[in-house]
Amino acid sequence: MKLVRSIEEMRSLCRSARSRGARLALVPTMGALHEGHISLVRSARQKSDLVAASIFVNPTQFGPSEDFAKYPRNLESDCALLEREGVELVFAPSVEQMYPQGAVTWVVVEGLSERLCGKSRPGHFRGVTTVVAKLFHIVEPDFAFFGQKDAAQVAIIQRMVRDLNMPVTIEVCPIVREPDGLAISSRNAYLAAHERDSALVLYRSLMQVRKRFESGERNSASLVAAAKQVFAADPAVRLDYIAVVDPETLEPEAVVTKRTLVAAAGFVGQTRLIDNILLEP
16 A cells, blocks of 8 residues: 555546556555545445545535544554455645645535535535545546435535536445444544434434335424424433435425435534435335
């Protein structure tokens, strides 16, 4: 495995691999790797000849009051984990590499970027799409792997790729959960011991939605009300949103008549967590 710090070297190594006919997969991450990331790496390994992972805590997707400074950074242990999984290239650039001084150019997916987490975190998805577009230009992968946990991010990146005719296939991998159902996330490390149980309210609310759906309920307002009842039972959790939307456009769906995304976000103490499920009529 090779750790690459510069854009020029990463671009050269990836072009060399493609010139040999290798199919190249990219797994973009912000580090603090966990089983969710590893599931992406393993899926990438199955689909490609060479797997590259990026580790970059992207400052432009954090708001001024968010956790950029304290976001966990474990490059050495992350690299060891990726090496064990057979990753050939790890791209870990500096902020100065990715954002040249005076940079003023952004990639924005209008409309979608203001929905779900975008409504709560203005500018967040502008930072995501800009850095992902940069990574795609540097690596030029055949495939890029993302997790279903970040469902809004997935929809926005898929639209960006479509709209800008980017020659990359977006692969979406299932949410990886703890045995009790909690979606695995780097931010789970922020949870105090007494907050860990409260964090399960997101999963429990979504399971209540699924239960009501499987009992025949199709009205989105009723499904959201059922989820909110679960949230209300634990005052330690502050609901950000619970939404029933089209998984591609993120537009609200009044009635579930097709494949539909139910997404939830909430604060457990100071930690913001997200989760979602897909309903299939």
